[in-house]
Amino acid sequence: MHSNTESLDTGASGRPVRHLVATEAAMAAAGLDGWQQRYQQLTPGHFLAQVQQATYGDVHVFRERTNQALLEEGEARRGYLSIALPHRECADGWFSGYRMSGDTVLRAGNGQPLAMRTPPSLDLLGVTLPLPALQRVMEREGVPELIARLQPATEVRRAASEDFRAAMLAVLAASAMQSEVFNQRFVESAMRDALLMAVVSTLTHGIGDVLLPTPPARRRLVAQAYEMVRAAPEAPWSVLVLCERLGVSRRTLQYSFNEVTGLAPLEFVRALRMNGVRQALGGRQAPEPVGVVAARWGFNHLPRFAAQYRAFFGELPSETAGRGR
Structure with a gap:
């Protein structure tokens, strides 16, 4: 069994865009930046995981795809929050005791443990961002207490989940471009701000x-x-x-x-x-x-x-x- 990684250099201050392919669950767990995770394979068969991730300043966006059901356990860094969304067809699996669907926003991080049993086919998009920055934006939006009220899994409207999914896919697609556009000095801050606003827009969607x-x-x-x-x-x-x-x-x-x-x-x-x-x-x-x-x-x-x-x-x-x- 093996795992290989490929660092794609976008030219933006040496910031790498990483693409990990793993044929062992443990290797996939070790490849996700910012987390201490443990994966156990639950269904029989050949295992394959693909993880794409990019970092903009203190904001990290990732996509994780696996082909077997897993038990994922772990913790994230204190002071950071991860917001994730399963693929549209996801109708199985649970996250911290909550059932998952394609419109379920998952929250984890800030040193709190997580436990997720994934469906046999998982396509998970997520972003990890600093709590102070997120809190400042929430205060600006007039909902400073919203983060404290978030459950580990929250159902959102279909329009909100589709917009959030599209925003993360767009950022990852842009990150993978080997283009001189990443020499622009403000690209990193623009991407960071776009991800912050995508999270806030998703979490506040439907609030009066x-x-x-x-x-x-x-x-x-x-x-x-x-x-x-x-x-x-x-x-x-x-x-x-x-x-x-x-x-x-x-x-x-x-x-x-x-x-x-x-x-x-x-x-x-x-x-x-x-x-x-x-x-x-x-x-x-x-x-x-x-x-x-x-x-x-x-x-x-x-x-x-x-x-x-x-x-x-x-x-x-x-x-x-x-x-x-």
């Missing part, structure tokens, strides 16, 4: 909205965000960063942007940056290389930017620059 601001307040909020981004377009803007800087909840931010601009917050940020590049390239001042202008507005991967620019404006940035000379 807080009182939304008046229309004039919503317009002022968007105007504030506009001025902040214009002042530092190259900064690593994310929904979480905007919420923290503006002192509002995710719901308030998204509602305000949708009503005032017709766009989601980050779509608006992207449009603002694109227009900033276009205005700079089309100006009559001394010409600068397209890559220099793009980087000043937060675009650090030139081929990707050029494709996005063409899709947005119908021409390449070099064509815009040529007319301005």
Whole structure:
């Protein structure tokens, strides 16, 4: 029996994306970062596990797939919480005494023991993140006590589980890309914030909205965000960063942007940056290389930017620059 690992170098500050293939349950248990786990195989047959995992700062996302029923026991680091979701077809197995399904959000960590009996075929997506960061976002959302009330297994609405699953799969797919895009210095913080917000969105889905601001307040909020981004377009803007800087909840931010601009917050940020590049390239001042202008507005991967620019404006940035000379 053997196990092999492959580290995929994305170029982002030496951060590895790991893919583990194991033919022994014990090897699979040892391969999951941040956990002290023990696996016992419960059903007969050849065992195969695949674990994909990536780390963004202090946030860790993983996918675990196994082909035999297991008894999984273990503990995670104190100060961290793991939130996981089984695959859609999961209709068997239990987690800390609770039955699992494809809409069951599983909670573990912060030094607490876990015990899970997996179904014969498991596909589990999860994220481990620091409790203080999660708590700050929960407080911003107006539900500071929610973490303390979480059960080991919580049923969520189908829309919430599908969105959470899609968010984690998207992050893992992006992590596996061997692309220069990961040389962008803000990619790690953007991915970290996206995972934090995905967890918060899932856990707060269906909770009644807080009182939304008046229309004039919503317009002022968007105007504030506009001025902040214009002042530092190259900064690593994310929904979480905007919420923290503006002192509002995710719901308030998204509602305000949708009503005032017709766009989601980050779509608006992207449009603002694109227009900033276009205005700079089309100006009559001394010409600068397209890559220099793009980087000043937060675009650090030139081929990707050029494709996005063409899709947005119908021409390449070099064509815009040529007319301005």
